[in-house]
Amino acid sequence: MQPRSLETEELTDRLTTALLELDRNAARACFQHGALEPLAFSETVLAAALERIGDRWERGELALSQVYMSGRIAEDLLDDILPPQDLPVTSHPALAIAVLDDFHPLGKRIVSSVVRASGFRLTDYGLIGVDDLVQRARRDGIEILLISTLMYPAALRVRELRVRLDRDMPGTRLVVGGAPFRLHPNLWREVGADATSTTAAGVIPLLRRLIAEPS
Amino acid sequence: MNEMTPLERVLCTLGHREPDRVPFFLLLTMHGARELGIGIREYYSTPELVVEGQLRLRKRYGHDCLYGFLYAALESEAWGGETAFRDDGPPNALAPCITDIRKIPHLEVPRITEAPGLKKVLEVLAGLKARAKGEVPIIGTVMSPFSLPVLQLGFERYLELIYREPELFCELMRLNTEFCVAWANAQLAAGATAICYFDPLSSPEMTPASDYPRLGGAVARATLSRIQGPTATHLASGRLGSILDEVAGTGTAALGVSSREDLSALKKSFSGRLAILGNLNGLEMCGWSPEQAAGEVRRALSAGAPGGGFILSDNHGEIPWQVPDRVLEAISETVRRWGRYPIAPEVLPDA
Numbered sequence A: 001m002q003p004r005s006l007e008t009e010e011l012t013d014r015l016t017t018a019l020l021e022l023d024r025n026a027a028r029a030c031f032q033h034g035a036l037e038p039l040a041f042s043e044t045v046l047a048a049a050l051e052r053i054g055d056r057w058e059r060g061e062l063a064l065s066q067v068y069m070s071g072r073i074a075e076d077l078l079d080d081i082l083p084p085q086d087l088p089v090t091s092h093p094a095l096a097i098a099v100l101d102d103f104h105p106l107g108k109r110i111v112s113s114v115v116r117a118s119g120f121r122l123t124d125y126g127l128i129g130v131d132d133l134v135q136r137a138r139r140d141g142i143e144i145l146l147i148s149t150l151m152y153p154a155a156l157r158v159r160e161l162r163v164r165l166d167r168d169m170p171g172t173r174l175v176v177g178g179a180p181f182r183l184h185p186n187l188w189r190e191v192g193a194d195a196t197s198t199t200a201a202g203v204i205p206l207l208r209r210l211i212a213e214p215s
Numbered sequence B: 001m002n003e004m005t006p007l008e009r010v011l012c013t014l015g016h017r018e019p020d021r022v023p024f025f026l027l028l029t030m031h032g033a034r035e036l037g038i039g040i041r042e043y044y045s046t047p048e049l050v051v052e053g054q055l056r057l058r059k060r061y062g063h064d065c066l067y068g069f070l071y072a073a074l075e076s077e078a079w080g081g082e083t084a085f086r087d088d089g090p091p092n093a094l095a096p097c098i099t100d101i102r103k104i105p106h107l108e109v110p111r112i113t114e115a116p117g118l119k120k121v122l123e124v125l126a127g128l129k130a131r132a133k134g135e136v137p138i139i140g141t142v143m144s145p146f147s148l149p150v151l152q153l154g155f156e157r158y159l160e161l162i163y164r165e166p167e168l169f170c171e172l173m174r175l176n177t178e179f180c181v182a183w184a185n186a187q188l189a190a191g192a193t194a195i196c197y198f199d200p201l202s203s204p205e206m207t208p209a210s211d212y213p214r215l216g217g218a219v220a221r222a223t224l225s226r227i228q229g230p231t232a233t234h235l236a237s238g239r240l241g242s243i244l245d246e247v248a249g250t251g252t253a254a255l256g257v258s259s260r261e262d263l264s265a266l267k268k269s270f271s272g273r274l275a276i277l278g279n280l281n282g283l284e285m286c287g288w289s290p291e292q293a294a295g296e297v298r299r300a301l302s303a304g305a306p307g308g309g310f311i312l313s314d315n316h317g318e319i320p321w322q323v324p325d326r327v328l329e330a331i332s333e334t335v336r337r338w339g340r341y342p343i344a345p346e347v348l349p350d351a
């Protein structure tokens, strides 16, 4: 990560506005004027803009529709400046995301946009149950697993997932999120997760921390 | 004061006066199945079971309403959708029933009497009415025309529709409004005393407060004015933020509020315009001890009850299946003990 300069701050302000106004051209212009490499731009400016948007959502200043739509624009911008095949191969532990035992994909969609737009590679397992998830994560050597749920009984399935991971893939870190975790701030601990965030963009500093700490 | 019937108590508080005690709504659904010792899916398959479940729950906890809500996905079923059941939680809508937004202008509004799921609810309401002797309010429910499309289209496609396809969005709102009005009025005719209008998409958590007057608020005004009975609006634990004045202008009588909002502050700003329904945290409730439950109830009573205009309930409009009976008992006992008017200053556990 690059140190944040005044210029980066200004760029982040401008990009935040462009994303919220759903202005693709203005968002692209931020990249073009920034003179940063695509990956550095996404790690510093784009990730920071999405984090600000997430924080403002959590404070009640912005709506989920804005979080979602701005995430879409951010993802498009990233595809444009840094197509997936151009991402550096393995600069970080293998990450995956899934919706566990639930039918609601929007949370995962938003988190994926943010994670990808911040320059990470992310495997997406879609909507999945505990058995299949453990099997696939093991096959892919996943080290950090992101789980999104909307229903409470689905959130409770994380307990079972934790037990299975500890048995079959010890050391795998588990990050959970979604409405039940947001509305019940202690739930992530109760189900044995390693971390949570009330916003999608909050996952970025979390990932950086988990990557920096050995498991 | 003589003991009031639940209906008298609720009407009194909706009139922003103090009844004999604070009315409380335990908005229980799936617990009826547990009460009858059967699975959730079986329970919802037969109206008589739901009637029996509701009556037994009320007998056990003595709360001030009967709840005619089964599950939200019944409405998407009426539009052609399917539902998935699970043993440990509420049913959910499966794939969206509107697969191509271009077909919206050709959609037909489902007839209430031809939708088996909706007919079941009408039978539940009729059964409750027959057995409640007019003393207990029976709550019917609708998903707002503005919130239902999350199930009809899926959340992502719906957001794109709102912001990128304004004409198709308006057309869907027109159709859904017709449906919602017919559905609400059918429930009132069958036996519901009032309609709870679930509209979480209008919470500024979901769509911007600045859009409310032209989006969720416009739809609510058009819909609620045609519902032939009292309505309460529920944001299903979405926060109210800054849209109070507009919500009060939609013609609703009460508002279900989130546990993430400060009840005392809300009480002040509502200042008699709307009654408050809320705001115990239903998810945290799953892990409360009876003592914690009592503490939470006392805090809510202290903040919300003085002056009337307050119905104690959960923050979402449905108590999760995982909430144990002893917690519900503790809530019920605490309201009876501390909810008598005038509210005692010692109601606050730490006072």
Ligand code: B12
Pocket (backbone or CB within 6 Å): A054, A057, A064, A067, A104, A106, A107, A108, A110, A111, A146, A147, A148, A149, A150, A151, A152, A153, A175, A176, A177, A178, A179, A180, A182, A183, A196, A197, A198, A199, A200, A201, A202, A203, B070, B071, B072, B073, B089, B090, B091, B092, B093, B094, B143, B147, B148, B150, B151, B155, B198, B200, B201, B205, B206, B235, B236, B237, B238, B239, B282, B283, B315, B316, B318, B320
């Ligand atoms: C809008 C809403 C509705 C709408 C639309 C629902 C839908 N999406 O399908 C309607 C009115 C139709 C509805 C119905 C129901 N609802 Co509802 N609804 C809500 C509400 C207000 C928002 C839900 C939502 O979709 N949000 C959008 C998502 C993307 O937000 P999110 O999950 O919080 O995700 C954000 C963050 O948490 C984070 N995040 C998400 N995933 C992850 C993952 C990681 C790793 C990280 C770090 C972060 C992260 O990023 C996202 C963006 O920042 C919530 C309460 C609330 N305040 O949130 C209840 C809520 C989801 N509903 C709930 C329930 C129970 C239902 C019903 C089952 C009720 C019933 N018995 O029928 C039905 C189910 C409908 C269906 N699908 O069949 C419960 C679920 C919990 C529980 N009790 O089991 C909730 C939480 C309410 C509550 N307080 O209990 N609902």
